[in-house]
Amino acid sequence: IADDGYRLWQRYDFVQDQAKRQAYLANLTGLVIEGNSPTLTVARQELVTGLAGLLGKPLRLTSLNTAGVLILGTPQNTSVIKNLNLAVKLTALGPEGFLILSAQVQGKKATVITANSDVGVLYGTFHFLKLLQTNQDITQLNISSAPKIQRRILNHWDNLDRTVERGYAGFSIWDWHKLPDYIDQRYIDYARANASIGINGTVLTNVNANALILTPQYLVKVKALADAFRPYGLKVYLTARFSAPVEMGGLKTADPLDAQVKTWWKNKAAEIYSYVPDFGGFLVKANSEGQPGPQNYGRSHADGANMLADAVAEKGGIVMWRAFVYDNKVPDDRAKQAYTEFKPLDGQFRKNVLVQVKNGPIDFQPREPFHPLFGAMPQTPLMMEFQITQEYLGQATNLVYQAPLYKETLDADTHVKGAGSTVAKVVDGSLHQYELTGMAGVANIGNDRNWTGHLFGQANWYCFGRLAWDHTLSSEKIADEWLRMTFTNEATFLNPINKMMRQSRETLVNYMTPLGLHHIMGYSHHYGPGPWIKDKQRADWTSVYYHKASPEGIGFDRTVTGSNALAQYAPGVQQQFGKPATCPEEFLLWFHHVKWDYKVKSGRSLWDELCQRYYRGAAEVGQMRQTWQAAQAYVDAERFNHVKMLLLIQEKEARWWRDACVLYFQTFAQRPIPAGLEKPS
Ligand code: GCW
Numbered sequence: 001i002a003d004d005g006y007r008l009w010q011r012y013d014f015v016q017d018q019a020k021r022q023a024y025l026a027n028l029t030g031l032v033i034e035g036n037s038p039t040l041t042v043a044r045q046e047l048v049t050g051l052a053g054l055l056g057k058p059l060r061l062t063s064l065n066t067a068g069v070l071i072l073g074t075p076q077n078t079s080v081i082k083n084l085n086l087a088v089k090l091t092a093l094g095p096e097g098f099l100i101l102s103a104q105v106q107g108k109k110a111t112v113i114t115a116n117s118d119v120g121v122l123y124g125t126f127h128f129l130k131l132l133q134t135n136q137d138i139t140q141l142n143i144s145s146a147p148k149i150q151r152r153i154l155n156h157w158d159n160l161d162r163t164v165e166r167g168y169a170g171f172s173i174w175d176w177h178k179l180p181d182y183i184d185q186r187y188i189d190y191a192r193a194n195a196s197i198g199i200n201g202t203v204l205t206n207v208n209a210n211a212l213i214l215t216p217q218y219l220v221k222v223k224a225l226a227d228a229f230r231p232y233g234l235k236v237y238l239t240a241r242f243s244a245p246v247e248m249g250g251l252k253t254a255d256p257l258d259a260q261v262k263t264w265w266k267n268k269a270a271e272i273y274s275y276v277p278d279f280g281g282f283l284v285k286a287n288s289e290g291q292p293g294p295q296n297y298g299r300s301h302a303d304g305a306n307m308l309a310d311a312v313a314e315k316g317g318i319v320m321w322r323a324f325v326y327d328n329k330v331p332d333d334r335a336k337q338a339y340t341e342f343k344p345l346d347g348q349f350r351k352n353v354l355v356q357v358k359n360g361p362i363d364f365q366p367r368e369p370f371h372p373l374f375g376a377m378p379q380t381p382l383m384m385e386f387q388i389t390q391e392y393l394g395q396a397t398n399l400v401y402q403a404p405l406y407k408e409t410l411d412a413d414t415h416v417k418g419a420g421s422t423v424a425k426v427v428d429g430s431l432h433q434y435e436l437t438g439m440a441g442v443a444n445i446g447n448d449r450n451w452t453g454h455l456f457g458q459a460n461w462y463c464f465g466r467l468a469w470d471h472t473l474s475s476e477k478i479a480d481e482w483l484r485m486t487f488t489n490e491a492t493f494l495n496p497i498n499k500m501m502r503q504s505r506e507t508l509v510n511y512m513t514p515l516g517l518h519h520i521m522g523y524s525h526h527y528g529p530g531p532w533i534k535d536k537q538r539a540d541w542t543s544v545y546y547h548k549a550s551p552e553g554i555g556f557d558r559t560v561t562g563s564n565a566l567a568q569y570a571p572g573v574q575q576q577f578g579k580p581a582t583c584p585e586e587f588l589l590w591f592h593h594v595k596w597d598y599k600v601k602s603g604r605s606l607w608d609e610l611c612q613r614y615y616r617g618a619a620e621v622g623q624m625r626q627t628w629q630a631a632q633a634y635v636d637a638e639r640f641n642h643v644k645m646l647l648l649i650q651e652k653e654a655r656w657w658r659d660a661c662v663l664y665f666q667t668f669a670q671r672p673i674p675a676g677l678e679k680p681s
Helices: 018-026 036-056 087-091 118-133 186-197 216-232 259-275 300-313 333-344 403-413 425-429 457-469 474-488 490-514 571-576 585-591 604-630 635-671
Strands: 030-033 071-074 098-107 108-115 140-144 150-153 199-202 235-239 281-284 318-322 355-360 382-386 438-442
Touching: 030 571, 036 071, 036 098, 036 118, 071 118, 087 604, 098 118, 108 118, 118 140, 118 474, 140 604, 150 457, 186 216, 186 457, 216 235, 216 259, 300 318, 300 333, 300 355, 333 457, 333 585, 355 438, 355 571, 382 403, 382 425, 403 425, 403 457, 403 474, 403 490, 457 474, 474 490, 490 604, 490 635, 604 635
Parallel strands: 030 071, 071 108, 150 199, 150 438, 199 235, 235 281, 281 318, 318 355, 355 382, 382 438
Antiparallel strands: 098 108, 098 140
């Protein structure tokens, strides 16, 4: 049978270890569910199919008379759970958290999965299945888990013609043509996968999409998707094109302070709620990259966001207003513009607005310092936006596990309330007591058979969900879970592949943009090297603008002698990043223009170090190929060859990056490639 990776991490393959299997069977003699709801139904279905696969034996509904049953429910719908007096524990877990307990129920040993809501029970169910998938002991369970962030949302950059902006895994999975009557099994499997990692929202449409999605012809299709997702706790959101009142409403203006415009959006929101009663709200890209917005009418981002927020407030909707704004007509360092425009608006947004900020100040580069807005808006909840799709990270041909990238940003210290004021604490609301919290990931999902183009792209979808739930999880732990569920529980496979995954992002940084270099990819498509890009009309879309290589040196001076973007960070950060000697080397050329002979920490000159990194990065991809080759015995032929062929492409491309960048920068540095490094091929 072909194994194309369609089943993601939900394979539920037979547990090979017989002793483990026996132990599981002894503790799973039957299933008790008293409650009744669409969510409990899908939880039961998942358990039944999951356990049939894992244990080779169906799990039957039973009564409480047997020892070793699994009980699923809330205290409200299940009397035996109510009698366990878990109220104190459960209250602490909020609406989505869950408990998994080994307990004595009516004198018999049982396992209980419970929560305050059915969706919490569903999350607990997936967690329980994961315990079996990863071969954990299930006899002494005492697990409690609750999300640290409320809105854990995928952003699809999917257009209505099914192209996906920055999508590398085929076309959009939303088949608008066949909706609403045809519910593709993929929609269900998509919802299952998301629920299994705690993702509770999805924005169906691209931030650059037109307003067509807001017409009744499409809303009826949106409703069909929302209905399919609802049992899985997955809410639907839509992008709102700011000029919609003009484009589809026939109004003369989209001015957010205009009474007719306000009414138009109020009515539109009411119409959407008539199709989708639990509609989540709007995601908006305004006054960025040519998109219309409130500034077209001399109004602020807050005016725009608040007008939309008022339209959805009554039904509990929210607005996620993106801070990704820049414009070549603003003659300042692009890295500064979002802060410059948004910081003065702190405190001016409605309570149901989240300002959605990309992890770094430029654009999803292989490495960026954290965005200076994090920590700078104590009165405005800021939502994290990560990019799961690998726009600047070799797209779907490069194996790059992104948990280390996400963690690096989340763990970064803003210093705004002294040391330890991490970005994670800003985003989870604990630093500034935000009432609303969120994290978005730009999806890497398409209609490719394996969903994400590169099989290892699945790990990025997976780790985004896991970190949105709990940002304290380590990259290693998340990779371990994913590898065990996706491939095998064999340690001889897990150790080297886990290590390879954790190293992969640093490897990519080395062969693409070491030492703080950024945005030197090919023009517009962002694939492959293009450090020479210049002479376009827009300086901010050229590479030379970002690396500033000259015969003297290289790097973007963002200190006080340069653009002073550094001033947007708290003093504690400024002190550290402000001098080349104390600036972390990975951000050296992000903040400083440095002479070619400058001595870096290794004792080498900057030029030599740059060459070293490019060569190391390319060499490491060669090692990745060897590591994968050694894992052949543990992986089915189809998935093995898929990854193997992609690693070969990646190695070619890493060399391409190395040679292109080293030779291009050498035209400025006028120095030889250090002895011992292989000559560019
Ligand atoms: O990263 C850039 C992309 C654009 C994208 C934009 C954004 C959706 O190159 O394709 O548009 O960011 O985030 O709005």
